[in-house]
Every structure is written in structure tokens, then in C-alpha cells.
Amino acid sequence: MSSIEEDGKTKGYIFIEYESEKEASQAVKIANGYKLDKHHIFIVNPFSSFDSMLNLEEDWNPPEKEPYVDKGNLRSWLLDADCNDQYSVIHGGGEKVDIYLNTPNEPVLVKERDRWTETYVSWSAQGTYFATFHKQGIALWGGEEFNRIGKFSHQGVQMIDFSPCERYIVTFSPLPDSPNDPQSIIIWDVRTGTKKRAFQCGDCSRWPVFKWSHKGDYFARIREEAISIYETPSFGLLKKKSIKVPSISEFAWSPGDNIISYWLPEIKDTPARVTIMGIPGREELRVKNLFSVATCKMYWQNKGDYLCVVVDRYTKSKKALHYNMEIFHLREKQIPVDTLELKEAVNAFAWEPHGDKFAVIHGETPKISVSFYRCQKGGRTTLLKTFEKKQVNNIFWSPRGQFCVLAGLRGMNGALEFYDLNEVTLMNVGEHFTATDVEWDPSGRYVSTSVSWWAQKVDNGYNIWSFQGKLLQRHPVNQFCQMLWRPRPQTLLSEEQVSKIKLEIKKYHKMFDNKDRMSQKKASKELIEKRRRMMREFLDYRGRKKQEFDEQAEQRQDLRKGYEDIQEEVDDFEEESVEFFIREEQAIIE
Numbered sequence: 001m002s003s004i005e006e007d008g009k010t011k012g013y014i015f016i017e018y019e020s021e022k023e024a025s026q027a028v029k030i031a032n033g034y035k036l037d038k039h040h041i042f043i044v045n046p047f048s049s050f051d052s053m054l055n056l057e058e059d060w061n062p063p064e065k066e067p068y069v070d071k072g073n074l075r076s077w078l079l080d081a082d083c084n085d086q087y088s089v090i091h092g093g094g095e096k097v098d099i100y101l102n103t104p105n106e107p108v109l110v111k112e113r114d115r116w117t118e119t120y121v122s123w124s125a126q127g128t129y130f131a132t133f134h135k136q137g138i139a140l141w142g143g144e145e146f147n148r149i150g151k152f153s154h155q156g157v158q159m160i161d162f163s164p165c166e167r168y169i170v171t172f173s174p175l176p177d178s179p180n181d182p183q184s185i186i187i188w189d190v191r192t193g194t195k196k197r198a199f200q201c202g203d204c205s206r207w208p209v210f211k212w213s214h215k216g217d218y219f220a221r222i223r224e225e226a227i228s229i230y231e232t233p234s235f236g237l238l239k240k241k242s243i244k245v246p247s248i249s250e251f252a253w254s255p256g257d258n259i260i261s262y263w264l265p266e267i268k269d270t271p272a273r274v275t276i277m278g279i280p281g282r283e284e285l286r287v288k289n290l291f292s293v294a295t296c297k298m299y300w301q302n303k304g305d306y307l308c309v310v311v312d313r314y315t316k317s318k319k320a321l322h323y324n325m326e327i328f329h330l331r332e333k334q335i336p337v338d339t340l341e342l343k344e345a346v347n348a349f350a351w352e353p354h355g356d357k358f359a360v361i362h363g364e365t366p367k368i369s370v371s372f373y374r375c376q377k378g379g380r381t382t383l384l385k386t387f388e389k390k391q392v393n394n395i396f397w398s399p400r401g402q403f404c405v406l407a408g409l410r411g412m413n414g415a416l417e418f419y420d421l422n423e424v425t426l427m428n429v430g431e432h433f434t435a436t437d438v439e440w441d442p443s444g445r446y447v448s449t450s451v452s453w454w455a456q457k458v459d460n461g462y463n464i465w466s467f468q469g470k471l472l473q474r475h476p477v478n479q480f481c482q483m484l485w486r487p488r489p490q491t492l493l494s495e496e497q498v499s500k501i502k503l504e505i506k507k508y509h510k511m512f513d514n515k516d517r518m519s520q521k522k523a524s525k526e527l528i529e530k531r532r533r534m535m536r537e538f539l540d541y542r543g544r545k546k547q548e549f550d551e552q553a554e555q556r557q558d559l560r561k562g563y564e565d566i567q568e569e570v571d572d573f574e575e576e577s578v579e580f581f582i583r584e585e586q587a588i589i590e
Contacts, residue, residue: 072143102441129190137152185198324342340373369386409435414433
């Protein structure tokens with residue numbers, strides 16, 4: 001270690017001797033490059049580096065430039081003329097992975113591979129990368145042919161998490177590590193494949209352990225009664241110290257701003273508290289004290305306009321609970337808070353994306369109700385409508401807002417209800433018996449429901465519905481495991497441009513209707529041609545096999561010599577017709 005004077009010379013070096021080579025290597029790894037402040041940085045080298053310094057060549061040779069490797073267009077799927085989305089399917093008990101292009105009539109296979117992953121797969125936040133899991137680590141794939149883009153060696157990796165900007169990936173392995181050499185959680189640079197920083201596991205009962213800010217500028221975790229916030233790309237602790245928050249229970253980032261919210265339970269005579277804090281300044285934007293609190297859950301609207309805190313409170317006798325929702329209006333002056341009282345426990349809560357509505361499932365079987373609310377200016381929240389006696393336990397909003405699916409999953413009968421929240425009406429009902437998962441495609445045009453082999457061993461497969469609740473496709477798949485839609489990046493259009501398109505949508509109706517009719521005719525023509533081609537192929541195959549059968553007649557007779565009682569071959573064949581269901585269409589005749 002040395003200190004450099006103004007003339008460029010050093011004051012000297014400090015030589016430190018360790019008991020073992022391992023300890024010396026660890027000291028270099030931890031201390032080298034450590035920033036004391038903006039102008040002072042530790043530089044630590046092993047003693048063996050002096051030999052390399054003394055043996056330097058007099059003639060300097062510049063390093064060889066690595067050739068550029070074109071990885072292709074990583075967003076090629078966005079160029080589809082009809083804006084069809086892709087999705088991945090794991091089946092065969094996890095042995096096979098397929099990627100399909102979703103079309104109105106039937107999916108088109110884009111890529112298939114056997115043993116592509118050893119556990120499951122994951123798409124990156126904006127759909128650019130496709131991640132597969134292996135014993136040695138994670139592999140990323142992309143481009144038109146899904147070539148391998150990068151690999152990240154992390155033995156025993158089980159979970160991953162992408163930053164919202166897709167620049168970084170977090171991997172987790174449960175293998176034991178040490179404080180001096182943490183290896184449980186590693187953060188990587190996706191583009192270069194370099195390891196940026198590693199952390200000890202700590203409490204991994206909830207994943208992800210680190211939560212990212214909306215643009216990936218910060219990531220944070222709860223550690224030792226404090227919130228530790230790190231900044232990128234330095235990956236150092238923000239302001240070199242954590243935010244001390246004794247007894248903190250949970251925190252969450254705003255999806256639209258560099259703001260965090262967290263809540264603290266009651267401690268003796270100190271009430272529970274919900275705090276909204278700005279980052280990096282750490283200024284408290286709003287504080288709300290709560291009394292007789294059993295637990296809280298925080299839900300941010302996807303643009304960060306609203307925050308709902310669902311609070312379970314004790315009654316005075318502390319033998320029962322009552323419930324309320326605290327709605328924070330972030331975009332209004334001084335952040336007003338509206339309190340809604342509920343008589344029943346909240347089973348599920350979800351905000352409308354890009355909107356000001358939210359849905360709540362409350363009550364217990366058989367008296368489960370669903371209520372829709374709307375936030376208004378002035379910090380007010382109004383009830384739109386309540387639907388009673390529902391067999392649902394999950395809420396799924398369309399990524400574009402307005403439409404909502406309520407579903408009874410995992411333990412319920414797989415009931416599906418499709419709502420239009422512009423009119424607050426039930427559009428349609430359906431059922432996917434014993435369904436385990438529901439997922440919207442990123443465009444908000446389709447909804448998939450599925451029964452995973454990982455959850456139960458019968459009736460595996462997935463269905464695709466329209467946003468209005470019309471069943472479009474049935475796909476029973478042997479040992480079907482997982483179906484994931486490929487995400488899309490945010491639109492490049494401004495809010496004003498999107499609003500203008502919505503106002504002028506009637507101009508496009510005729511064009512889209514004509515295109516739909518043409519696509520249906522094309523699809524019907526393609527289906528008929530496909531069936532004719534399959535029939536021709538079958539007849540050709542049957543003719544070849546019949547010819548082989550006739551040519552082998554003498555050989556069969558020679559093999560059967562001595563068996564007089566064997567009946568001669570019969571040339572006639574029996575034909576059997578099989579009918580199967582393709583799809584059902586309903587039309588209203590006016």
C-alpha cells in the first residue's frame with residue numbers, strides 16, 4: 001500500500017505478512033480498489049507481483065483486439081407484422097422446452113430443444129433474454145435462432161432475478177459460504193458476463209432478496225434492522241451507511257419513482273408506522289401512524305401514483321380482527337391518505353395497471369365477495385360495485401388495464417370470470433377445471449390458463465382465451481409443467497400519442513376488420529390445404545406399404561412352409577373414420 005505525492009512519487013509501501021497464502025489472497029481480493037473517499041483508494045498487491053514488475057519487457061505490445069461477435073437482433077420478435085407474442089412451454093416432465101408464436105388460430109413452433117433446462121426457465125424483464133438453469137449455472141439465449149448469449153457460473157443455482165433495465169442478473173445458490181468469501185447471492189453484468197458483487201444469503205425465505213428500483217439505479221434488502229441500499233454501477237452502499245429502521249417488517253420500491261415505502265410494527269407505547277421515503281436524499285415524504293396493528297401488506301400501483309396498505313387490526317378485546325385499507329395518493333399535494341373500513345378479511349388485492357381502479361376479494365367461503373373501487377382527486381376513494389357469492393381467490397388485471405379476470409385456483413374448481421371495468425360489468429364466465437395458473441399476454445389480448453404437472457399429475461395442459469372470455473385454443477400436453485408469455489419492453493409512444501390513438505380508434509376499425517376477415521379466410525384455406533397435404537402423404541405412404549406387402553408375398557409363403565393350416569393372406573383392408581373437435585364458434589344473427 002502506498003500514498004502518492006503531487007510529484008507522482010510515493011511515500012513508501014506497507015508490507016503485511018499473513019499466516020497462509022489463502023489469507024493473503026483474500027486480503028488482496030477484499031481490500032484492493034477499496035474507496036476511502038473520492039480521492040483516496042487502496043491499492044493492494046501480492047508480493048509475487050514484484051517479480052512480474054521486474055521482468056517487464058522493454059517494448060510494449062498492445063493487447064490483441066478481440067473480434068466482434070454479432071449476436072443478432074435480440075428483439076427480432078417485436079418485428080412481427082401482426083404483433084403476435086411468443087411464449088415458452090415446458091413439458092415432458094421438464095425434459096422438453098418449446099417456444100411458440102401465438103396466432104389467433106393455432107400456435108406456430110419457433111424453437112424446440114430437448115433438455116434445454118434442468119429445472120425451469122425464465123424470461124428477462126423486457127423479454128430480451130431467455131434464461132435456463134443448469135447445475136453449473138445460468139445460460140442466456142436470444143436472437144431469432146435463440147443462440148446462447150452468455151453463461152454465468154454459479155454452482156447449484158436455484159433462483160434468478162433480472163433488474164428492470166436488464167443490465168444485471170441476480171443468482172442464488174443455497175450452497176454454504178463464508179463471510180470472507182460470500183457466494184450465495186451473486187450479481188452479474190449481463191452484457192459482459194462479469195461478476196459485480198457477491199453477498200451472503202441471510203434470510204432467503206422470500207425471493208427476491210434484493211428489490212430493484214424502477215430503472216435499476218438502486219437495489220436494496222433488509223439486513224440487521226436496517227435497509228441497505230446499493231447503487232449501480234459502483235455496487236457500493238449508498239452514502240456508505242444503511243438506513244437504521246429498528247424492527248422493520250417489510251419495504252417496497254415505487255414502480256414509478258426512486259421512492260421506498262416501509263412499515264414498522266407497534267413497540268410498547270410506540271404505534272405502528274408506514275413511511276414513504278425519497279431516495280437518495282432519504283427525506284420522509286409521508287408518515288402515517290397506525291394503532292392496534294396485527295399486520296400490514298403494501299401494494300403499489302404500477303406507475304407509482306398510488307400506494308395501498310391493507311391493515312389487519314385488533315379489536316379492543318384483541319380476540320378478533322377488523323380490517324381497513326389506507327390509500328396514499330402520491331401525485332397530490334402533501335400525499336393525502338384515504339381510509340376505507342372493511343368488515344371482512346382481504347384475501348386478494350390488485351391495482352389496475354395504468355389506471356386508478358383496484359379490485360379486492362374479501363370474505364370467506366361460501367360468502368366471498370369482490371369489490372371494485374376507484375381513486376379520485378382530493379384523496380377520495382369510491383366504491384364502484386360489489387359482486388357477491390363468488391368462488392374465486394385470485395385477481396389478474398390486463399397489462400393494459402380496463403379488463404380483469406377473477407379465478408378460483410389451487411384448491412378451487414377453476415372458475416373464471418371476465419370483467420370490463422369501464423362499465424363494471426361481467427362479460428363472460430368460463431372454467432378450466434383444477435387450473436393452477438393464469439397469465440395475461442403482454443398485449444392484453446389473450447389470457448392463458450393452465451394445469452401444471454408440477455402441481456398435479458392429471459389433466460395437464462393449457463388453454464388460451466380472448467380478453468372477452470371466449471375459449472380460442474385447447475392444448476392438452478403430456479406432463480405439461482409451465483407456460484410463460486414473453487414480456488415486451490415499454491412502448492416508445494408518449495401518453496399523449498396513446499390517448500390520441502384511443503380517441504381515433506374508429507378510424508382503424510374498418511382496416512382491422514378487413515384484416516381479420518382476410519386472416520380468417522387465409523387460416524381456413526391453410527387449414528384445408530394442410531389436411532389435403534396430410535391426406536396425400538398418408539395415401540402415398542399407404543400405397544408404398546401395400547406395394548411392399550405384395551412384393552414380400554413369396555417370401556412369407558417360403559417362411560410358412562409346413563404350416564398348411566395357416567390361412568392365406570387377405571388383401572382387403574378395413575377403413576375407420578375418426579371425428580375430433582377442432583373449435584366452436586358462436587355468432588349472433590341480428
